Amino acid sequence: MASMSESQSTKEIFAVNEALDRVAGDQDLLKEIAQLLVEGLPNQIRQIQEGVDTNNAQAVMEAAHALKGSVGNFAARRAYDAAYRLEQMGREGELAEAQGALADLKQELDALQDALRTNGII
Numbered sequence: 001m002a003s004m005s006e007s008q009s010t011k012e013i014f015a016v017n018e019a020l021d022r023v024a025g026d027q028d029l030l031k032e033i034a035q036l037l038v039e040g041l042p043n044q045i046r047q048i049q050e051g052v053d054t055n056n057a058q059a060v061m062e063a064a065h066a067l068k069g070s071v072g073n074f075a076a077r078r079a080y081d082a083a084y085r086l087e088q089m090g091r092e093g094e095l096a097e098a099q100g101a102l103a104d105l106k107q108e109l110d111a112l113q114d115a116l117r118t119n120g121i122i
Contacts, residue, residue, distance in 0.1 A: 013108075013115040015075035022073060034121045037070050041109060044070070048086060048105075052098045060098060061090025067105075071112065079108040 010016060023029040044067045051059030068083035082105040089098050116122045 010115045010119060013076060013078065013111050014071075015077075016119060018075035019073065022075070031121055033073055034116050037073070038113060038116070038122055040070065041067075041113075045102075045106065045109070048102055051090065052095060052102055055095055057090045057093040057095055059090070060095060061087050064090060064105075071109070074112065074116070076108070076112045079105065079112050082108045 019030055020027065023033065044063055047063035048060055048067070051057070051063060064083045064086035068080055068087055071079040071083060082101065086098060086101050086105060089095055089101060113122070
């Protein structure tokens with residue numbers, strides 16, 4: 001298992017040290033939170049996709065907000081920003097570009113999961 005240290009490429013995706021600070025340095029807790037994140041992602045993405053598909057701005061806003069909080073635990077700025085963008089689209093009722101924003105979010109979530117694996121967190 002890889003150690004929990006920040007490589008340059010990982011820093012671009014999430015801040016290991018900041019994530020550890022958020023759990024008082026408890027690596028086991030961080031791993032548990034990461035596992036919950038990974039297990040919940042398919043459902044969270046599905047909820048956002050359904051909201052986009054049905055033009056339900058409220059559903060997009062709520063699901064993106066919840067996901068934003070989840071990735072925020074890892075100081076995953078790019079994934080956080082992508083979720084925030086969708087949340088704002090939902091809040092403003094402007095979903096015209098939501099499909100593209102969701103594709104961006106999925107890409108950032110894939111990168112986050114890869115970084116969590118590389119760092120031995122999941």
